Every structure is written in structure tokens, then in C-alpha cells.
Amino acid sequence: MxxxxxxxxxxxxxxxxxxxxxxxxxxxxxxxxxxxxxxxxxxxxxxxxxxxxxxxxxxxxxxxxxxxxxxxxxxxxxxxxxxxxxxxxxxxxxxxxxxxxxxxxxxxxxxxxxxxxxxxxxxxxxxxxxxxxxxxxxxxxxxxxxxxxxxxxxxQAVDEPPANGDKAKAPAPAEPAKPAAKKKPQKVPVDFIAKLIDDIDDEDGWVELGVLGQNISKLRPAFDARLYGFKKLSDLIKGQAKRFELQVRGSSATGGEALYVRNRKTEK
Structure with a gap:
């Protein structure tokens, strides 16, 4: 059924x-x-x-x-x-x-x-x-x-051309955003993320990415992947491939697929 x-x-x-x-x-x-x-x-x-x-x-x-x-x-x-x-x-x-x-x-x-x-x-x-x-x-x-x-x-949205290729100018905003000097992305707090994964992981070291994000926000409300030059948390984790590994597996919460992350094991 x-x-x-x-x-x-x-x-x-x-x-x-x-x-x-x-x-x-x-x-x-x-x-x-x-x-x-x-x-x-x-x-x-x-x-x-x-x-x-x-x-x-x-x-x-x-x-x-x-x-x-x-x-x-x-x-x-x-x-x-x-x-x-x-x-x-x-x-x-x-x-x-x-x-x-x-x-x-x-x-x-x-x-x-x-x-x-x-x-x-x-x-x-x-x-x-x-x-x-x-x-x-x-x-x-x-x-x-x-x-x-x-x-x-x-x-960035103002600078991007229209998706349909139309050359007509979009209406100008009341006060255009002023990206004066483009700020250098902050350094990714990999040690903080790694420690948090250790604190909440399962027996095999895996943590669902959504759960990790929730716990990061609890400890650091201002944490945002965009501060570090990434669009979202999954992109940030992928960008730190030397420290973390990702895996797609079934989610017990949603019944669908979800991303899981764990600290990459280092060879001794």
C-alpha cells in the first residue's frame, strides 16, 4: 500500500x-x-x-x-x-x-x-x-x-545580467548596495567544527549535516558559511576535504536521503 x-x-x-x-x-x-x-x-x-x-x-x-x-x-x-x-x-x-x-x-x-x-x-x-x-x-x-x-x-544580483538574455536594464534600486572594498573571507573554524562533530557523532563518527548545522548555531549564532566564502554549510565542508568527509545516506528523520559528515581519519 x-x-x-x-x-x-x-x-x-x-x-x-x-x-x-x-x-x-x-x-x-x-x-x-x-x-x-x-x-x-x-x-x-x-x-x-x-x-x-x-x-x-x-x-x-x-x-x-x-x-x-x-x-x-x-x-x-x-x-x-x-x-x-x-x-x-x-x-x-x-x-x-x-x-x-x-x-x-x-x-x-x-x-x-x-x-x-x-x-x-x-x-x-x-x-x-x-x-x-x-x-x-x-x-x-x-x-x-x-x-x-x-x-x-x-x-551581486544587481550586477548579474537577466536570465532571459534581455539587454534592457532592470529598474535601479532606491539605494544601490555599495560593495566598497570586497572583504577577504574569514578563516574557516575547522577546529571548532571538528570538535563539535566529535561531541555529537555516532559510533562510526558520522553526524547528519543538518544536525551539525543546528548545533553550530546554538553555540555560535552568527556562524554563516557566507562569511567564509561559501554559499552553504555543505559547500564549506566540501571545501575542507582534508579535514572532513561527506556521505549521502538515508535519513531516519525524513525517510529520504541526507548528507552526513565526519572527521577524516588521519594516518598515524
């Missing part, structure tokens, strides 16, 4: 809250493409004082991406009232119990406690910020994505 097809997994509902004072409009395309990997952005809000000229570039992309601007005047010079407004809204959304996770877009460490509080309620927190983001905020998130990666991806 043929097995019944499994029901499609329901996508997670996410609330996206953007701190306009500490995020760049240049990465907005890449931002929502990245968020789509995790779930549906059912709420999209951005906070700032929209009477100020420094947020002009954000104004150009709000309609295109259906982002709701939240006006917050600065009550006192030098104090950021935007942070408080975002935090209050986040707690209000939390208590609706409608969301599976939150996307906090900011490089400001003031949101560290908010991220921790949301996780205490069992929700997944995805952080998005620049590489200058303080470590406590990064660690408080389940997953943290550096927006420099998103800007680089967006710039």
Missing part, C-alpha cells in the same frame, strides 16, 4: 521589527529574501523619527516592501526613544501569541534583553545587524545574520 503524501509543513509566522536608526536601507532586498527562508513576515514595522532627513533612503523602500513606518519623536536630545517604542510593540505582539518568532533588525545592544525575553517565551529570535554589533546582542539571538552579507548578495 502506497504511503500517503505528508501534509505540507505550515510556515512560521514572524514579526519583523526594524530600528531605522541602526539599519541600512541598502540591504532591504536581501533582508526579506533571508527572512523568507525562516518563515512568513506577517508583521513588518520600522521605527524612527520620520521628520528627520537621515531616514530619507528608508522612505523610498517602505511602499515597495509594505513596511509600516512607526513615528517616534525624540523627546530629549541624545536619547533614543525609538528603542523604547520598538520594545513596547514587541511585547504587545508577544502577548498576542500569534507569532512563532521575531526578526530584530538593528546593530544596537539595547535590544539584548528583548531578544532574551522573547526566547524565554519559547519563540525563535533572528537578529540582523552589522559586524560591529556587540557580542551580547548576537549571543542573545537564536540566529544572527550580518547585514554586510545581505548587501553583498544584493550587489
Amino acid at each position: 502506497a504511503a500517503k503524501p505528508s501534509a505540507p509543513q505550515q510556515q512560521k509566522l514572524l514579526a519583523v521589527l526594524i530600528d531605522a536608526d541602526n539599519a541600512s536601507a541598502a540591504m532591504v532586498e536581501g533582508l526579506f529574501e533571508e527572512i523568507a527562508k525562516f518563515g512568513v513576515a506577517s508583521v513588518k514595522r520600522i521605527y524612527g523619527d520620520w521628520t528627520q532627513p537621515n531616514l530619507g533612503k528608508w522612505k523610498q523602500v517602505l511602499l515597495d516592501h509594505s513596511i509600516q513606518p512607526i513615528q517616534q519623536f525624540a523627546y530629549t536630545r541624545g536619547k533614543n526613544a525609538t528603542d523604547s517604542a520598538l520594545i513596547i510593540d514587541a511585547m504587545d505582539l508577544l502577548y498576542t501569541r500569534r507569532f512563532d518568532g521575531f526578526c530584530l533588525v538593528s546593530s544596537d545592544s539595547d535590544f539584548t534583553r528583548l531578544a532574551a525575553r522573547l526566547r524565554e517565551e519559547g519563540l525563535t529570535v533572528y537578529g540582523f545587524g552589522e559586524e560591529k554589533t556587540p557580542a551580547p546582542f548576537v549571543s542573545a539571538c537564536d540566529k544572527f545574520i550580518y547585514t554586510e552579507i545581505l548587501r553583498a548578495d544584493a550587489a
